[in-house]
Structures are given as C-alpha cells and as structure tokens.
Amino acid sequence: MSGQSILIVAAHxxxxxxxxxxxxxxxxxxGDTVHVLIMAEGATSRDADDIDGVEALRQSAVAAAVAxxxxxxxxxxxxxxRMDSHDMLDIVKEVESAAADVTPTIVYTHHGGDLNVDHRLTHQAVLTACRPQPEEIVRAIYTFETPSSTEWSATDMEEAFLPQRFIDVSDHMAAKIAALECYGSEMRDFPHxxxxxxxxxxxxxxxxxxxxxxxxxxxxxxxxx
Ligand SMILES: [Zn+2]
Incomplete structure (x- = not known):
C-alpha cells in the first residue's frame, strides 16, 4: 500500500x-510521505547554553531529511x-499535535527499554498519544533500535530488543549513510x-x-x- 502518511517520532x-x-x-x-518529529534539542545537555549547537543540529536534521x-x-x-523535567502530558501533546497535522497510519518510535531517558519517555508518549480509540487512524506502531542506547540498556528479557519485523533496505543504505554524514558532529570513529x-x-x-x-x-x- 503506497501513498500513506508515516510519522517518525525521535527523541534527538x-x-x-x-x-x-x-x-x-x-x-x-x-510513494509514502514521511514526517519526522524530533522531541528534544539534542545538544543542551552537553553545554547549558549551547544555542549554536542546537541550531547546528537542526540544520543537520534538515539536511538529513533531504538525504x-x-x-x-x-x-x-x-x-x-531532561525530558523528565517536562510533564508527561506536555510531551504527549507534542506527539498528538504532530499526529493531528499529518494523520499518520504508521508511527515509528524508540524501543521502550532504551538506556536513554528521553527515548523511554518518547516511547511512552507515542503509546499514549496513539492509544487505540475508536476514531484512531494510526494502524501500526513499530519501535526501532538506536545504537549506543538500545544495546547499552539492561539485558534482561523485558528490556531487550527482540526484533520481529525486518525491512529490506539493501537499496536504501546509501541514503541512510548520506543522512548520517549530515550529522558529522554526532558520529564517532569505529568501533563506537x-x-x-x-x-x-x-x-x-x-x-x-x-x-x-x-x-x-x-x-x-x-x-x-
Ligand atoms: Zn537519542
């Protein structure tokens, strides 16, 4: 089925x-239209007033979207x-307002067992915003793994990321790598x-x-x- 509206809700x-x-x-x-909602700034935790860093990351995100x-x-x-410094209701409202605008049938978001607190809260907010009420248009919610957060969490069964859905992206890895290269400052050297x-x-x-x-x-x- 093509022509769908897709929403990705990412913490950073x-x-x-x-x-x-x-x-x-x-x-x-x-043929689908893919929307991206980014919840947190992604830079201020490293430097309290890093406004330039926040803006640079936004520019990277815009360039990655083009890629x-x-x-x-x-x-x-x-x-x-520090997403835990916000009321859950306000976090949920951000997801609800994006979902109301783009009316997605599929939503992708973080694994609920990630180490990062923003990832966990984003996961929870998506589940709350897209709860299956009679009028809900979201038909599917899938969670992804985020290197350096998903595998750094506790390894008990409840927290572990055990994938059930595999998407063939053989033809699309080049676009992913090009998009990651837009985030030069966030990427690290192997074996990170x-x-x-x-x-x-x-x-x-x-x-x-x-x-x-x-x-x-x-x-x-x-x-x-
Ligand atoms: Zn993150």
Missing amino acids: PDDEVLGCGATAARHVAD LGTQPPRFAGLADN ARSIKAVEALATLRGSQSGLVAAEAFRVIREVI
Whole structure:
C-alpha cells in the first residue's frame, strides 16, 4: 500500500536516521510521505547554553531529511536528556499535535527499554498519544533500535530488543549513510556503536537474520488490520 502518511517520532536529532533512516527512504521510494518529529534539542545537555549547537543540529536534521527524501523535520524543542523535567502530558501533546497535522497510519518510535531517558519517555508518549480509540487512524506502531542506547540498556528479557519485523533496505543504505554524514558532529570513529562502520555492520547482522543483504529491524507494538 503506497501513498500513506508515516510519522517518525525521535527523541534527538540523528535518532530518526540511526533507528529507521533506510526504512524512511524506502517508504519515500514506495510513494509514502514521511514526517519526522524530533522531541528534544539534542545538544543542551552537553553545554547549558549551547544555542549554536542546537541550531547546528537542526540544520543537520534538515539536511538529513533531504538525504532521505522525508519532509522537513518538526522540532518540539524539549530539554535534552531532561525530558523528565517536562510533564508527561506536555510531551504527549507534542506527539498528538504532530499526529493531528499529518494523520499518520504508521508511527515509528524508540524501543521502550532504551538506556536513554528521553527515548523511554518518547516511547511512552507515542503509546499514549496513539492509544487505540475508536476514531484512531494510526494502524501500526513499530519501535526501532538506536545504537549506543538500545544495546547499552539492561539485558534482561523485558528490556531487550527482540526484533520481529525486518525491512529490506539493501537499496536504501546509501541514503541512510548520506543522512548520517549530515550529522558529522554526532558520529564517532569505529568501533563506537555510533560509527558508520558499526551502523553498516548492524544492517548486515539484521539482514543475515532475515535472509537479506541489509535490513533494519523493528518490534511490533500494535498492528490493526
Ligand atoms: Zn537519542
């Protein structure tokens, strides 16, 4: 089914690319319209008044959206790595207002067991904003893994990321890498989990688990057919 509206809800600039950038590019190639909502600033936790850093990250996010073919990102502007300083209701309202605007049928967001508090709160806010009421138009919610947060969490079964849905992104890894290169300041050298080589290795691993050259993997939170 093409022509769908897709919404990616990411905590920080670059999570949208790390988590599901190649899948986003595939949706675009399939004729879907992909929207991105970025919840937190992504820079201020490192330097209290790093306004330049916040603006630079926004520019990176805009450039990454062009690389993937998604719509220009929306920024909720919440406090970086301190989303727990906001009322949950206000976080949920940001997701609700984006969802009301773009009326998505599919929503992608963070794994609920990530180490990062903003990732966890974003996950919770999406589930609350898209709860399955009679008029709800969201038909599917999928969660992605974010290198250097998902695998750094506790490893008990409840927290672990056990993927059930594999998207063939063999033709779209180049777009993902190009988008990551827009985030030069956020990327690290191999063997850091946030290096281009490690991102490619993860896609190869997820591909090998699903008979594909390269895949992005997801957990299924809900599918309504
Ligand atoms: Zn993040």
